Amino acid sequence: MAALSTAAGRVALRPSVWARVGWVLLAVYVVYALGRLDFSWPRFVTGLDNGARFFARMLPPRVAQPDSLLQGLTESLEIAILASCIGILLSLPIGLLAARNLMPAWASWPARALIAATRSFHPVIVAIIFVKAVGFGALAGIGALVVGSVGFIGKLFAEAIEEISLKQVEAIRATGAPFMNVITYGVMPQVFGRFIGFATYQLDSNLRNSTMVGIVGAGGIGGTLFSAFQRFDYDFVAAILLSIIAMIMVGEVLAAWVRGVFLEKGKVEEE
Amino acid sequence: MNAALDHAQTRTWRRFSPRQRLARFTIYFVIVAAIVASARSVEVIPEFLYDAPEQVRDLLQRMWPIAWSHYPGGVHDALMETLHIATLGTILAIAMALPIGLAAAHNVVPSRTINYLAKLVLVASRSVNSLVWALLFVAVFGPGALAGTLAIAFRSIGFVGKLVGEALEEADRGTIEALEATGASWSAQLAWGYWPQVQPAFWSVALFRWDINVRESAVLGLVGAGGIGMALDTALNLFQWNRVAMVLFSIFAVVVVAEIVVTQIRDRIL
Numbered sequence: 443m444a445a446l447s448t449a450a451g452r453v454a455l456r457p458s459v460w461a462r463v464g465w466v467l468l469a470v471y472v473v474y475a476l477g478r479l480d481f482s483w484p485r486f487v488t489g490l491d492n493g494a495r496f497f498a499r500m501l502p503p504r505v506a507q508p509d510s511l512l513q514g515l516t517e518s519l520e521i522a523i524l525a526s527c528i529g530i531l532l533s534l535p536i537g538l539l540a541a542r543n544l545m546p547a548w549a550s551w552p553a554r555a556l557i558a559a560t561r562s563f564h565p566v567i568v569a570i571i572f573v574k575a576v577g578f579g580a581l582a583g584i585g586a587l588v589v590g591s592v593g594f595i596g597k598l599f600a601e602a603i604e605e606i607s608l609k610q611v612e613a614i615r616a617t618g619a620p621f622m623n624v625i626t627y628g629v630m631p632q633v634f635g636r637f638i639g640f641a642t643y644q645l646d647s648n649l650r651n652s653t654m655v656g657i658v659g660a661g662g663i664g665g666t667l668f669s670a671f672q673r674f675d676y677d678f679v680a681a682i683l684l685s686i687i688a689m690i691m692v693g694e695v696l697a698a699w700v701r702g703v704f705l706e707k708g709k710v711e712e713e
Numbered sequence: 714m715n716a717a718l719d720h721a722q723t724r725t726w727r728r729f730s731p732r733q734r735l736a737r738f739t740i741y742f743v744i745v746a747a748i749v750a751s752a753r754s755v756e757v758i759p760e761f762l763y764d765a766p767e768q769v770r771d772l773l774q775r776m777w778p779i780a781w782s783h784y785p786g787g788v789h790d791a792l793m794e795t796l797h798i799a800t801l802g803t804i805l806a807i808a809m810a811l812p813i814g815l816a817a818a819h820n821v822v823p824s825r826t827i828n829y830l831a832k833l834v835l836v837a838s839r840s841v842n843s844l845v846w847a848l849l850f851v852a853v854f855g856p857g858a859l860a861g862t863l864a865i866a867f868r869s870i871g872f873v874g875k876l877v878g879e880a881l882e883e884a885d886r887g888t889i890e891a892l893e894a895t896g897a898s899w900s901a902q903l904a905w906g907y908w909p910q911v912q913p914a915f916w917s918v919a920l921f922r923w924d925i926n927v928r929e930s931a932v933l934g935l936v937g938a939g940g941i942g943m944a945l946d947t948a949l950n951l952f953q954w955n956r957v958a959m960v961l962f963s964i965f966a967v968v969v970v971a972e973i974v975v976t977q978i979r980d981r982i983l
Contacts, residue, residue, distance in 0.1 A: 472804060475797045479858040479939070489854035496852050520751035527748050562968045564932045566844065567961070570949065575768045577761040584755075654844050657935065661756075668936075671848050687840045703736045 496676065503680035506670075511682060514656070514663030515689060521583040521652040521662050526645045528584070529591025536592060537599030538625070544603065544611075557600070560593035565651045569660040580661035587648045587655070594647070598640045599633070606632040638704040642697040649693045653686045775954035783956045788944055788963050794858055795940035796967070798933070799926040802865025807919055810870045814877035820889075821881055821907065835878070839871030843929045847938035858939030865926050865933070873922055880914035881907055916982060920975045927971040931964045 505511055539545055540553035569586035576582050611628035619627070656664020663686060670678045729737070816822050816831035846867045850860035889906040897905070934942020941964060948956035 468804070472801065475801045479794065479797055479801070479862065481859055485854070485859065489859070492855075493853040496849075517755070520755040523747050523751045524755060562928075562965050563961075564928050566932045566935065567945075567964070570945075571772070574772050576765045577758065579758065579761070580755050581757045581762060650842060654842050657844060667845070668848075671852070676852075683841070683845065686845075690840050691836075700740055703733070703740060706733065 499674075499676040500680040502677065503684055504677040505681045506675055506678040507666075510666050511663070511685060514666040514682075515685060517580055518652040518656075518662035518664075519649070519689070521580050521587060521655070522645065522649040525584045525587030525591060525652070526641070526648050529588045529644065529648075530595055530641055532588065533592045533595040533599060537596040538603065538629075540596060540600035541603035542600075543606075543608065544629070553596075554600070557593055557596040560589045561597065563589075565590045566654060566658055569655040570658050573659050578659040578661075583652060583655040583660035583662055586660055587651055590651065591644050591648060595640050595644055599637065602633045602636045602640075603629060635705055639701060642700050646690075646693055646697045650690055653689075772954065776958035778955065779958045779962060780953070780955035781959065783959050784963065787956065788941070788960060791934070791941045791944040792963055792967060795930045795934075795942075796927065798858055798861045798865055798938075798940050799923060799930040802862045802930065803869060803919065803923045803926050805862065805866035806869035806873055806922070809866065810872075810874035810877060813870065814874040814881065815903075817874060817878035818881035820884070820886075821903070831874070831878070835871045835874045837871070838867055838869075839875070841868070843868035844932065844936055847933045847936050851937045856937035856939070861930060861933040861938035861940055864938055865930055868929070869922050869926060872925075873918055876918045877911065877915060880911040880918075884910040917979060920979055924971055924975045928968055931967075 536553050536556065539549050540557055542550045545553075565586050568589050569582055572582035572585040576585060606629060610632065611624060614624050614628040652662050652664075653667075654662075654664045656662040656666070657668045659665065663682060667679065667682045667686075670676075670682060727734075813831050813834055816827050817835060819825070819828050822828065822831075843864050846864035847860055850863045850867075854860050854863070884907050888910065889902055892902045892906045930940050930942075931945075932942050934940045934944065935946050937943070941960060945957065945960045945964075948954075948960060
């Protein structure tokens with residue numbers, strides 16, 4: 443009987459003290475940060491009011507300037523394609539240099555530092571620097587996205603190479619193959635599938651960012667969008683946003699298809 | 714006998730079926746055509762390109778020396794605001810993304826309609842860039858950190874919700890079935906069946922998103938949504954390149970520190 447009562451008094455799955463401390467700290471931080479950032483209930487409510495009016499003005503979407511919309515979208519697409527192409531070509535040697543299992547430390551450290559440096563800034567900030575260096579227009583956008591692509595693909599490519607099996611590399615080396623052949627026949631076949639994955643992902647991501655670099659004057663639809671915002675042309679803003687989303691979704695579907703084609707296993711067959 | 718040998722010698726082997734070869738050829742062709750077409754029609758002014766080294770030298774000269782004295786008065790508060798925007802935005806995003814992520818996982822909420830609706834919300838959140846979210850919220854709430862925080866939160870919902878939903882769908886059925894057999898309620902199944910299984914994925918997604926948000930919140934100020942980007946925008950508009958250099962350096966430092974913090978925490982708890 444006594445045993446039964448203690449069993450009933452025991453709590454299964456007792457909540458942990460540390461979890462409670464965590465929740466309290468989280469609550470304290472949220473209140474503190476909300477205070478620092480000047481949040482207030484009346485401001486939020488006025489905002490909701492504004493929001494309702496804002497959305498009313500966005501509907502129905504209206505294509506005020508079809509020419510500039512089409513031109514902006516085309517330019518964004520061109521920026522994304524060229525930046526991906528140049529970025530991928532540049533990141534292949536850099537990623538290879540950064541792979542610590544194939545390269546000596548004096549080659550891999552500078553390459554890794556370069557990759558880390560290109561990754562630390564948002565493409566829009568890089569675009570500001572490029573606008574200063576090469577002037578307003580698509581060239582600045584291409585430059586900014588090339589920098590971003592080198593950082594992303596270079597890092598993932600280096601990591602993919604670091605994970606390969608060295609047995610095949612050794613086998614090719616043992617035949618006395620020169621360095622380039624070791625890369626072509628020992629390393630590339632092992633990382634090709636993942637490389638296709640990064641490359642299509644990067645094209646996708648460049649397409650998204652190419653619609654934004656225009657905000658700082660680096661070409662593409664972003665400039666049209668920003669100026670429509672500043673003129674309070676909210677129905678045109680809605681039209682631009684819908685067309686950007688449509689373009690990105692088409693890009694995503696195409697990228698998934700390309701991945702499917704390349705990652706499908708080949709069927710060895712006789713002809 | 715001889716004919717069979719002849720046949721064996723003249724046989725050719727192919728790695729891919731004709732359909733696969735056609736698909737690959739089409740992709741290569743489209744890629745090359747797209748690159749050529751873009752390179753021919755994109756508007757590049759060659760004079761600007763030749764001038765670039767000169768301009769970069771000029772830029773670096775103007776940026777040097779970095780205006781360190783500008784930090785206490787003009788940069789520090791904005792930098793802290795950026796960190797608050799990123800952190801608070803991430804917390805808000807997680808709070809909103811968890812229910813949507815649950816609704817998107819078919820094994821947790823067995824209704825295709827609800828799954829589909831939740832996935833639609835997640836896709837919509839991800840297809841709008843955080844700068845566009847910021848522009849929208851600036852138009853609604855006026856310039857300031859509130860717009861920035863909401864922009865970060867709304868952009869992150871899609872990312873966090875998608876990854877949490879996928880982690881839930883990969884959860885092992887065994888534990889859940891055992892709980893079901895004891896008559897555990899739906900919420901108890903979530904707390905004691907799903908949560909322990911998705912916990913590592915959840916923390917790594919949350920940390921990863923915070924890291925991304927620190928980078929992203931640094932640019933939101935360019936469209937008026939608060940944080941260090943506002944300081945950057947002011948310095949750029951006034952052509953105070955020494956101060957621009959100071960702001961860029963502080964962004965770089967914060968991003969590096971954030972990455973180190975995330976790596977350290979991940980190594981400790983995962």
